[in-house]
Amino acid sequence: MIPELGNFAAMLALCLAVLQSVLPLAGAFTGNRLWMGLGRPLSAGLWVFMLLAFSCLAYAFLHDDFSVAYVARNSNTALPVYYKFAGVWGAHEGSLLLWVLILAGWGYAVSLFSDKLPLDIVARVLSVMGMITTGFLLFLLFTSNPFDRLLLNTPTEGADLNPLLQDFGLTVHPPFLYMGYVGFSVAFSFAIAALLTGRLDAAWARWTRPWTNAAWGFLTIGIALGSWWSYYELGWGGWWFWDPVENVSFMPWLVGTALIHSLAVTEKRGVFKSWTLLLAISAFSLSMLGAFIVRSGLITSVHAFAIDPERGLVLLTILLVIIGSSLFLYALRAPVVKGSATYGANSREVFLLINNILLVVATAMILLGTLSPLIHEAIYGEANRISIGPPYYNIMFIPLMAILAFFLGASTFSRWKKTSLQHLVSNLKLVLVASVTLGIVLPLAVASSFNPSAMLALVLAFWIVFSIVKDLLDKTANKASRWQGLLGLGRSYYGMQLAHFGMAVIITGVCLTSHYSIEQDVRMAPGESITINDYTFTFGGVVERPGPNYTAQSATVDVSIDGEAYITLRPEKRTYHARGDVQTEADIQVGFFRDLFTALGDPRGDGAWVVRVHVKPFVFWIWLGAFLMAAGGALAVMDKRYRHKPVLLAQQEALPPTADSIEAVAKVSHS
């Protein structure tokens, strides 16, 4: 009964989505305010019914209703309650339901926080979001219905959730990732609305910016969680593999980052307009491409969903319709929104243009690497496959990011319109000296071995940090007191600097852990030990330990420093009863400056096992940096000027956005 209710709710949601995609837009074209006004209540209704459908599936999971095929495939009575709930999005159908729920949620959020927007814009935005929701709901209901029943042969026991997913990191990873992916649909819808109306001014950019920042922040966390999960759950000790599935989540992030910066230029200076629109369309298109690649099973990856060509085809159709029609509209209408302001060769605009070029080139090269196996196969046939390994990505991506980091530091002191070279040089001199000195001296003093690329990375990280510090000092120099000066800077300024600081932290983490990690896979008999740096790892043997729905081979690894006992790590090899799957559980002692990583390999007779022992310096900083970036995004969203500017906004709409008027408005913030 409950699953039918859920199914029915999803169908009603589809009806509302269809209405939402037609009525407000028709109203906007004909000037019918009643129809335009329907966007808000319809999106609220859509959200409520999707929530109901989702709750029904969650109910089926929590009550072990194995007459629902999806529950039977992905749950089990012995599964802990927490994972039963997380099982709702543990496989294709349910995660798609979550995807649509979040899509409806973003639509509802737009309808809630858009009271200052002109009604016709809200109507168009909500209609576009309604169309996207309609597409995905059709896909859900007709090809991947999570409410399908097994009424004739109802199993008494479920097949269990994939053990890899029985983990905290992976239960929260998909919701965050989808919040990011789907969140870009808001910027996308704003872009389509701008193309439809031909109006793209500073106010438009200001409406779009917080939504983009929010989606980007969620995506940052989502990707970081995925990376963190693969680090401790896959038992390989790596945190990024340039796997197709990782790549497809990273591409919208890179384009989203470019979009955030391009939106800043569009708001402050009224240029890069059509470019901004193209980025907004691309960010969401790449998100959908990601969904398509992951769910169609087209690419061999470590975590692809099961293959189903029919589903892939339907998704591809939705993808082509959305991307195709939006690019067609773009081709028709982009010339209408041309920018008019000019800027010098050395200006903040140009710095941000460089940022955009680097990010887009990085995206293009990842896209090429990810898709070329597919293209190759299409040309040369199924038996002739190629794959693109990490060396390709590292050779391309790392230099691009190094250049990006250099310009990031330098651009801190650039000004809109025109910056004198002298101004830049005088500001950067001290920063350069400090960062080069510290970046070279620090590794020489602390590290065990000389490594030039780690040095370069540290120099770049310090370069960014010192630029931020100098900028903060400069900005507060002429105030009555430093404290007062610091308080006077806007939240979006702090958001920007925090995110940039996060980038420096990530650079440090990535480079130091890549160059200074020590990784040993050794065969160890009980009592044997291995010493890495100051740490001695002693293998204590393996005992059997029962878990709620698995049996674990649990090892003890005693870690000592200079003979003094420090900590005992317990890596495990779990055999899950329902499927018989074996799952490695690494045990990690997380530290601020280094992680101690242990994982159990396979038994090699006489109580001996292969044990994976890693000492990974600064690996924690990778996720810390990602968190700082997302926090920066959140801070920027909370900036006051996104809320308390109704008067100024009206003025700006009346006036053409000249450079000076905008600069006056934007003086508070800077990003």
Add this chain to the structure above:
Amino acid sequence: MTPARKQKLMIVGSIVLGSAVAVALMLYAFNQGLNVFFTPTEIAEGKVGADQNIRIGGMVKMGSLVKQGAGTTITFIATDTNEDIPVAYTGVLPDLFREGQGVVAEGRIDANGVFQANSILAKHDENYMSAEVKAALDAAAERKAAGGTP
């Protein structure tokens, strides 16, 4: 030449130069990261060049997995039911690695004809067979049906 034209020429020139460098770097990177996929049959036919980094796929032959005593090296035989290739790998095996299951490995063939794997690809899902392994098995089955080498 007017200054404006000169500036334009400079811009166009730097774009051309930049693109050329980017393409060159890209081709180099592609070469470094590229792994061509071969089936055991193709390897037996001598299609793989010496010292070429490749990917192979097939099933792990039943009873072929050998774990050597002291080190962490293991050896097994990968097969597409038509031809076999011995594989050696040093390190920790993925959890889903099993005799009788599909396997994809990356590495190169040494002088003795043994495939020295740098990495063994794991699958997250037991029921999921990699498209590469499936293609290799299908190709071998087709060959058999056509009355080729047994």
